[in-house]
Amino acid sequence: MNDQSSKKGETKEVIVEAARQLFFEQGYTATGIAQILKRSEVNSGSLYYFFPTKEDLLAAVLERYKGMLWPMVLEPAYTRVTDPIERIFAVLHGYRMLLLGTDFRLGCPIGNLALEMSNSHPQVRNLVVENFNGWRAAIAQLITEASDRLPQDIDAESMSFFVLATMEGAVMLARAHQDISPFDSAINSLRDQFDRLIQDGSTWSTPKGA
Amino acid sequence: MNDQSSKKGETKEVIVEAARQLFFEQGYTATGIAQILKRSEVNSGSLYYFFPTKEDLLAAVLERYKGMLWPMVLEPAYTRVTDPIERIFAVLHGYRMLLLGTDFRLGCPIGNLALEMSNSHPQVRNLVVENFNGWRAAIAQLITEASDRLPQDIDAESMSFFVLATMEGAVMLARAHQDISPFDSAINSLRDQFDRLIQDGSTWSTPKGA
DNA sequence: GTCTATAACTCGATAGAC
């Protein structure tokens, strides 16, 4: 129970949070250590005590994102609605709100890093994949929960890739256009897809005309 | 018809092409002017004679991409197949080949820049949108050509956003995973969507059982 | 664990001769 040194033991977390915000807003390469020091109000010596390299700091940020999936992405959506299909679109609605609430400056932090870092940094790429997998696992679970309404040959894993891909692309287009309508077009088409799957799936489980 | 100075008048193009490649491989921020000079075998003075700032060079790269849409993306796909729906998926197949052929290092250059630059650089963002619009216009045209097989309420413009979003997300996921299966999952789901639309659309134009 | 000072280097961009 030693108290380490001066304040609380929160310095490390303060650094990670400042870095997370700046990487989100500007990207990894475009963010300098000096900026992170300024926003976290920490000195260079402390930062490098915890994170020997900038890439180690990015790894910590991506670990933090894994812990944010439930409280920041899933839980708010699951609270609003209970139907599994509706929960999928409630999750997507969260990104819509983020785009609108930040004037299209913030979209999906993992998607940003995925495209920026996929080539060069293997460890980072791995953490990006872990974040994607966590997100997809939740979507796949919801699809499985709704499987009695869907055609039998629907694969939840494959479908979760489709939902994630469409979301990431939709966020990208809305940010580029600085307009929500590309996002809405893509997500409405995805909704249409689910509607048609449910129609087809229901022909053998709960026929509409029977 | 004056010959300007030394070699041919190709210096400017050589610079743009070197910059295009490096921005594609590494991103804009991560690419230094020195690297561009090295790959193009041009000296600093020449580069800054044509492009006063790095951002001006990026703008020229994005203009070049507009000119590459037909010869590099559309024409190869249109040559292989003639059916409009098949042409859409032939275009998408081109990205699949690029991913596999570069071991997932290269995906969509416009998508990369869209996420990296959308916040900070307005002129660049505009050129990104123009590139997206050119791509979507081609897809929307193909959807219109196939409209006799699709439900009447299908909007080609909206659908083109959906196709582009899914493609961009699919490329992102394949690059992050360094595996083509996320791409295939997403594109196969998109194909499934078109199949279902054609089934529904054909019930009023060319009924299967009639 | 935190502080200040700074090393070692790269960045985008410029100057001025040719």
Next chain:
DNA sequence: GTCTATCGAGTTATAGAC
């Protein structure tokens, strides 16, 4: 239009006292 030399600021990271 192209050349070389370089500026000034910014970069990641380190050293050593406390």
